[in-house]
Amino acid sequence: MFLSELKIWNFRKYGSGDGGAPGLHLKLNKGLNLIVGENDS
Template sequence: MYLSNIKLWNFRKYGPANNFESNPNLDLNFEPGLNVLIGANDSGKTAILDAIKLVLRPNTGEWIRIDIEEDFHNGKNKMKIELAFENFSNLEA
């Protein structure tokens, strides 16, 4: 199994969403194996990793803090993170 795609709406640097339901601000595909995020400072690399962590973080009893000032793009009141996975084995499904 691997993460094949991430879509972000109004998450940190990736906003504002003009059409919240159909047009994500980031639509990034991944390939099986190693994927590398390369970019200038403040280009959104950490935002992508943090969005993945926010969705996949195991429930360990820790609070997941979403900061309105930092995580929502320019004071928007909703955001969306969508992850897609491919090549599930029978055991993983």
């Protein structure tokens, strides 16, 4: 499976942007992608 992007609306600290845009829009590349949270989780 390959995820090309991640869009988040109204989840925890991510609200929604102007005009209904997602609070977080993250584009991912093929290969290794690493996401590290504030508490290193």
